[in-house]
Amino acid sequence: MDLDWLTVPARVPDETFIQAALARQQNLTKPPGSLGQLESLAVRFAGLQQTAEPQLERIAIRVFAADHGVAAQGVSAFPQSVTAQMVANFCRGGAAICVLARKLEADFKVVNLGCTGETPEHPDLIDARIAPASGDFTRGPAMSREQLAMALNAGRDQVAGADVFLGGEMGIGNTTAAAAILAALYQLPVAAITGRGTGIDDRVLEHKVAVIEKALVLHNLKRQSPLQLLQTLGGFEIAALVGAYISCAQRGVPVLVDGFITTAAAAVALAINPGIEPWLVYSHLSNESGHKLALDKLRAEPLLSLDMRLGEGSGAAMAAGVIRQALALHNQMATFAEAGVAGAD
């Protein structure tokens, strides 16, 4: 399967709209800078969306779900069956991301890349099943080259015209895959990047670190490309996110990166195609302990810090509300001249 599209250059933010938005922010009825990051968000989105009136009306949310062979190593606080059960919950509208998606009036879909267990037929559920689960990477590669390509392309195929794209994920065991990817990609100590995921105790955390360390020794990762790393350690949903992020940047759709697992996907996507960087907005600092280190490696500043560690795209959905308000302020506030308010001396 052809993966040449992954390195097609990303769009470039429009400097003219950035300068116009900066000038407008100086003229709005407030002391310059007093809206802090809300100002820089509006300026950034003006450049990304190539418009004087950036907006977040058409929000696309895609939750990519998949199971992980490495879950068999006892690295999660929950059984693998929860992935498929949560897919059903996403369809019924009972998950946290469903509530937030309704509030945002977002276009919401779940993409099933392969879960062990029954999943319903539902108009909001896209069937992109590759296998019941990725392979256990403590024994061999997580996926074949063909499966990797299918997952990347499935993510790409979820990107269409929207004001912003929010990628979420669901997959028991995927913090183990994400930690392994980040450790290998950035040569980090496994213990520093590995956290408690769904809430494992000290004993299981120690085991999780040992499982990842053993796998990194098993696979000769030093000479592997970012794509090979993803194939060896990643899950189908992580690969789909990589494909979606790269495609968004190529099509000019800004992305809200969610938490720890999505940041691992962003890191791989950036390693494959560095030009996508301007399109990735980091929504929040997850409570997963390695997230700060991963964001530091990416020199990324998250917008929010709410001690969330849910996944599903929930942190990105919270950030979307803030950005929507930032853009409304930019578009709708009066200027000093319009309001007859005196500017600074």
Ligand SMILES: O=C(O)c1ccc[n+]([C@@H]2O[C@H](COP(=O)([O-])O)[C@@H](O)[C@H]2O)c1
């Ligand atoms: O997004 C995050 O930062 C995050 C942090 C910890 C856990 N999660 C979610 O929890 C699941 C993975 O946890 P675990 O313990 O099974 O590896 C998966 O479905 C993720 O969506 C998500």
Ligand SMILES: Cc1cc2nc[nH]c2cc1C
């Ligand atoms: C219940 C539950 C919901 C989730 N949503 C994302 N990851 C999750 C993990 C669990 C266990």
